[in-house]
Amino acid sequence: MSAHSLKELRKEQVFFEDPAIDRLMGTVMSLATELFVLRTQLRALERLMAKSGLLNIETLHETASADEIADSKIDAMEFSEALLKPLLGLQDAVGPTD
Numbered sequence: 258m259s260a261h262s263l264k265e266l267r268k269e270q271v272f273f274e275d276p277a278i279d280r281l282m283g284t285v286m287s288l289a290t291e292l293f294v295l296r297t298q299l300r301a302l303e304r305l306m307a308k309s310g311l312l313n314i315e316t317l318h319e320t321a322s323a324d325e326i327a328d329s330k331i332d333a334m335e336f337s338e339a340l341l342k343p344l345l346g347l348q349d350a351v352g353p354t355d
Contacts (some may be wrong), residue, residue, distance in 0.1 A: 303317065
């Protein structure tokens with residue numbers, strides 16, 4: 258029996274009443290996995306750069322200036338708004354209502 262045939266015989270796992278939530282959770286878990294990989298790679302790059310003298314880890318972890326913190330907060334707010342906008346049900350593709 259081929260792997261394709263075995264896949265057809267198995268039922269999809271269901272954890273929530275709505276299968277769309279199961280698929281959404283699968284997407285979230287995939288994104289979380291990618292985030293973990295990126296964090297691991299970033300730490301490895303920081304270590305390599307510090308060992309080679311290209312990066313001072315203490316400087317990297319210093320407290321940002323007030324202006325840098327303000328810019329970061331604005332960036333985070335704009336990112337969050339764009340990320341969460343679909344939850345509001347707004348349809349950007351429809352265009353202006355005027």
